[in-house]
Each structure stands twice: as C-alpha cells, then as structure tokens.
Amino acid sequence: MDVREKLNILSAAAKYDVSCSSSGSKRQVPGGGLGNACSAGICHTWSSDGRCISLLKVLMSNACKYDCAYCINRRSNDIPRATFTPKELIDLTLEFYRRNYIEGLFLSSAVVGTPDRTMEMLIQVAKELRIVHKFGGYIHLKAIPGASSELLYQAGLYADRSSVNIEIPTDKALQYLAPEKNHASIYKPMNFLAERKLEYKTEHSRYSPRFLPAGQSTQMIVGAAGETDLQILTLSNGFYKQQQMKRVYFSGYVPINADKRLPALTTKPPLVREHRLYQADWLMRFYKFGYDEIVDKVNPNLDLELDPKASWALRHPEFFPIDIQTADYEMLLRVPGIGVKSAQLIASGRRFSKIRLEHLKKMGVVLKRAQYFIYHPDTPACLRRLYPEMVRPLLLPKPQSLQLDLFSNQPLALPAVG
Amino acid sequence: MLSISYDSSFDGFLSVVFEIYRQHLDVGEIRPDRSESPCNMFMQPFRIETSDESAQRLKRAIINQAGLEILNTLDVAFRSEEDGIEMKILAYLRKLFSEEDSRYAKNPTSDEMLPIYMTARSVRHEEGGMLGMVRFSRMPDGTYFAEIEPKYDILELMIGHFRGRFANERWAIYDSKRGFGFYHDGKGREPIPICIPNMREVAAATKADEFVRLWQDYYQSIAIKERENPKLLRRCLPVRYWKHLPERQAPSKWA
Numbered sequence A: 001m002d003v004r005e006k007l008n009i010l011s012a013a014a015k016y017d018v019s020c021s022s023s024g025s026k027r028q029v030p031g032g033g034l035g036n037a038c039s040a041g042i043c044h045t046w047s048s049d050g051r052c053i054s055l056l057k058v059l060m061s062n063a064c065k066y067d068c069a070y071c072i073n074r075r076s077n078d079i080p081r082a083t084f085t086p087k088e089l090i091d092l093t094l095e096f097y098r099r100n101y102i103e104g105l106f107l108s109s110a111v112v113g114t115p116d117r118t119m120e121m122l123i124q125v126a127k128e129l130r131i132v133h134k135f136g137g138y139i140h141l142k143a144i145p146g147a148s149s150e151l152l153y154q155a156g157l158y159a160d161r162s163s164v165n166i167e168i169p170t171d172k173a174l175q176y177l178a179p180e181k182n183h184a185s186i187y188k189p190m191n192f193l194a195e196r197k198l199e200y201k202t203e204h205s206r207y208s209p210r211f212l213p214a215g216q217s218t219q220m221i222v223g224a225a226g227e228t229d230l231q232i233l234t235l236s237n238g239f240y241k242q243q244q245m246k247r248v249y250f251s252g253y254v255p256i257n258a259d260k261r262l263p264a265l266t267t268k269p270p271l272v273r274e275h276r277l278y279q280a281d282w283l284m285r286f287y288k289f290g291y292d293e294i295v296d297k298v299n300p301n302l303d304l305e306l307d308p309k310a311s312w313a314l315r316h317p318e319f320f321p322i323d324i325q326t327a328d329y330e331m332l333l334r335v336p337g338i339g340v341k342s343a344q345l346i347a348s349g350r351r352f353s354k355i356r357l358e359h360l361k362k363m364g365v366v367l368k369r370a371q372y373f374i375y376h377p378d379t380p381a382c383l384r385r386l387y388p389e390m391v392r393p394l395l396l397p398k399p400q401s402l403q404l405d406l407f408s409n410q411p412l413a414l415p416a417v418g
Numbered sequence B: 001m002l003s004i005s006y007d008s009s010f011d012g013f014l015s016v017v018f019e020i021y022r023q024h025l026d027v028g029e030i031r032p033d034r035s036e037s038p039c040n041m042f043m044q045p046f047r048i049e050t051s052d053e054s055a056q057r058l059k060r061a062i063i064n065q066a067g068l069e070i071l072n073t074l075d076v077a078f079r080s081e082e083d084g085i086e087m088k089i090l091a092y093l094r095k096l097f098s099e100e101d102s103r104y105a106k107n108p109t110s111d112e113m114l115p116i117y118m119t120a121r122s123v124r125h126e127e128g129g130m131l132g133m134v135r136f137s138r139m140p141d142g143t144y145f146a147e148i149e150p151k152y153d154i155l156e157l158m159i160g161h162f163r164g165r166f167a168n169e170r171w172a173i174y175d176s177k178r179g180f181g182f183y184h185d186g187k188g189r190e191p192i193p194i195c196i197p198n199m200r201e202v203a204a205a206t207k208a209d210e211f212v213r214l215w216q217d218y219y220q221s222i223a224i225k226e227r228e229n230p231k232l233l234r235r236c237l238p239v240r241y242w243k244h245l246p247e248r249q250a251p252s253k254w255a
C-alpha cells in the first residue's frame, strides 16, 4: 500500500477527534533545525465542515483490537486497515510543514498489539522528529489508555500537548458503550500527566526541555448517551480546575455505526447544541463565567435558540441595564453584543471622555443586541429597566422564509408552535 | 487647495506631512501614485518626493509625543491602502501636535484615532490569518516558493514570522498583486526584496510539486460529510483567498 492510500485511510480514521488547536507552546527554531511554535496557535485552513485545520491529524494505525461502539475503527467494523511506518509519517510531517500547510503533527492511534506497544510507536515518531530532524513545530500525542506511566512520561518530553479522550460523559454509559474502558482508566493517565507537569516545573531549570508545555486536552462526544449539558459542563469545569486542562472539546455525535446502544444512523449530528457548548466553554475561559451560572438544576440544558450569554443576561434582569461609563470591566464583558476587544476599548476610552452611542458602533459593539442591556447619556431614565420577556423575541434570529421543496418525498416539517 | 501626490510608500507619506508643516500647505487630498481614481479637477496638483530625512524626523517626533506603539499603529493602518487613510492619519497628527492635553495620545477612542485604530485592527487580522495561508511549493531548484494576493499590503509584516520558523530553509514569498516579494537564503542573512517578471512560468513550475496532491487528499479525507457547512466555511475562509490554496482547488466532493 502506498503512502497516499495510507494517508487517505488514516486521516479519515482520525477525523472524529475534533481537537485541532496548535496553541500554548512557544519555542524558537532549534539550532540548524526546522520550525518553531507560536503560543497563539495558527489555523492553516478550514475543512468544508468549517473546522480549523492546523495539524496533520492522523492515526499511526487503525487496526484496533478494541470494540468501542461509537468508533469507526472498532474491530467489528469491516473497513480497510493500514499502518504507517515511522519514516512515512515523519516525511509527511516535515514536507507538509515546509510548505506551511500545518503547524505540526497530531498523532493518535488505534490500539495495536498492546497499549504499550502502540504508545511506543507514537513516541518513536515524536522522538525522531525532535532529535534526528531537530523539528521545532508542534506535536500532539494521544495518550493511549492503558499505556504504562513510564511511556506517558516519555511522551511528555517530546510532545507539546497530550490528550486522553473521556468521550462519554458518564462512567456508566462509557462502560456500556466501550466495554474495555471506564472513567477510572481515563482519569489515571490524565492525573499522572498533570502531576508530572507540576513536579517537572519545580524540579527543572528553565533551560531544560519542558514537559508538555501546552498541557492537556480532552474530548467529549455530545448526544450519544443522553447526558445533560449540566453534566457536560460540570465535568469540563472539573477538568479545567483539577487536571489543569488547557482545552475541553465537544464533538456532536455523528452516527457511524449501526448499533442498538446508540442513536439511529439517520440521526443528524447535534450541531447547534455543540455550538452552544463551545460558547459556554468560551464564557468560562474568557468571560469569567462560572459553569453553574450558565446551567443549573432548573435549567440543566443550554437554550438552543439563544446564546448562553444572552440567556444568562435575560435570567438576571436585576443587573441590567448597566451604565457604560462606570460599570466594572467584568460587567461590560457580560453584556450581550460586547466582546472582549470592545470591552477593552470602552474601558480605556471612557477614562478620556464620555462614551456615546455612535462611539460604541464604531468600536464594533453589536448595538442590535447590546442596546437593551446598557444605558448611556442619551437614554431617558424611564427606559433604564430590562424586561426579559419583551427583549427575548427581539434577540432571536429572524425566522427564515420557508423554502418549499415540492419535489422532495419528505413531508414538510413545520416548526412547532409554543 | 492642493492635491498632493507621492510615491505610495509610508516614508513618502510622512515626507508629505513634513512638507505640509514646513511650507504651511493648504492640502485638499493626498494621492498615492497607485491610486486609480480620477484626480480632483478643482485642486491644484502638487508633487512631494520622498525624503528619508524628513520621514525620520517626523517619526522621531511621533515617538516622542505618542510612543513607538502609536507609530506602529499608524504604519499598520497605512498598509490598508484604504482610500483617504492619509487624510485620517494627517488629522490625527495635527491634533496630536496641537493638543495641550498630553493624555490625548493614549486615547484609542478619540474621534481621530478610533477609525485608524479599527483599520489597523483589520490589517493585523488579515496578517494573522495570512500567516497560516501562505502555501509554499518546492521549485525545481529546491527553493520553497509562495504566491499571495492579500487585500492589504502585509507582506513585510509577515516576513519576521517566516524568518523565525524557516530560518534554515531557502524560500521566497511573492505578493503578485503588488508585484514584489522577499527571498530568504537560509544562511542567516536578511531576506532581500525581489521582483519576478515571469510570474506565469513560476506559477506553472509550482504545479510539479507532488506533495500538493497529498495535501489535497488529506484535506478531502479529513472533512466530515454529515457536518458539511459551506456558509461557515466561507465565513472562516473567505473565497478571495482560495485562489492560492491548493486544498480549495481540487475538485471537491462535497463543497
């Protein structure tokens, strides 16, 4: 089998892992070597499904000995199997990198032979890239569940980031869907890596190579096992706090296997829900929201019609409207329609002069949304109150005019009223 | 009232501002030579040649009064090549040099600064995106060559990034829209400016690079059909950049 065919099989097999980021590491090009790492991360292109591509994301092999229900590579599937040689993979990485297609390599693998054997193959590729080819670009290595701690530690010396995917948010559902796995077996490598990273920081000087400089990430499949958004966000909050995760990714379940334990093959991937979860995650990471402000026992699921920031604001009319001139920066950030950049501009501009409506527009504030949540010198006092039930319909996207497809054999689905 | 023309460079523009101050010129518009819009017939044409010395002196004055960061912002905004950006920057400088309140320089939201600031932001945004969208092909002589056509004049801003990353490689990046580029020899010397008269031939030679094919394959197979979203794709990756992205050239199965 030639490299081209392997590349096709092993990249298609890796595509359901949605993490793509190349951020969090900063490294100069090694002497006489190739490539550096840029802490902000760089997107090189976007796939036709609109996801950022920044790494060559492939499996070392897709010949898995496990049988996880949700996975395309499970052993009970009848699909073409392939395995890269380390050299093939290294050449691809370097040549793609030189052409500026990618920031580096994201290497994962199905479990071949034993978890340790698999992990060794991944480490060999990373080690050769770093040592023989003096490669300074980004490397993400998957921690194979069940691999020994000694191997995980080695992976951390060559990789920028490592990840173990939790995949299914509840332990019970995970064990049901992936008989060879459970939450404990996934937390173990995560915790091990988090602890080594902490330890390493205190024991080594700043000149020695760093241990997983870009930390860890993980991924959860959304919509495969009936979990609530509250469960998902509670779990990801824990990952950020306890395992010092850099990122938690959500992957709306795309039905690939006919399996009675899973949603039917005709189920559409829950893309809106996934999008809302990312918005919620964004609020936790950059807008100082607590996860329990975004969802709670009363509202365990995110509002699909409205973004979580607007939902939060409408649930808390007591805080709004705020005075643009004097409100805390943290409060500015919480106004729907005001982003981090415009909040910073407002905060620095208002020290010099009063901010008026036309200023806000020029700063890139989305007034169509923000107007109900702020007041400024031009607002009459009688309007300084927020009525959520009046504002909500105004924030919803305008209904698209209905397209009649008279040739389709699907009955026309009208949106439910109520 | 004068319609002042200059050679379209930033130093040229600063020389214009310098002369406006020195000769108390009554300026109506400032026209870069590249401008294709018709001259204003009611204004008297006036030419100002670029002077390194005047440009340097004005730069020093701006740094003293407002700081290096502001000078950079003006430079970056200038690279937008936006119609009328010269008059906006002039208005800001006039205010800066006449304002008594020394805090004026630090206010990004003043009437004069805000439009410049927002323009600079779009230029930096394109620069940041373009860092990922430069596509090198291996030429027969082993040089890695890339052609770009950015909306703004950002090539110079990007060079440092590629120097850092491909310090030991031979490469060239060429802005074919503006007809200039840089060549880096991989031996630690400064990248040097180049111009390429036979771009057609060069572009044809890039097609022979076999890794382009592998990259196109990879791009195809990484997409998830069930999630395809042309609208989102166009928002993230505007169509105007596709021309130089091999992955968007391949006959795509589902986009």
Ligand code: SF4
Pocket: A064, A065, A066, A067, A068, A071, A072, A073, A074, A075, A109, A110, A111, A178
């Ligand atoms: S172990 Fe990994 S590759 Fe193998 S079936 Fe499970 S999820 Fe898929």
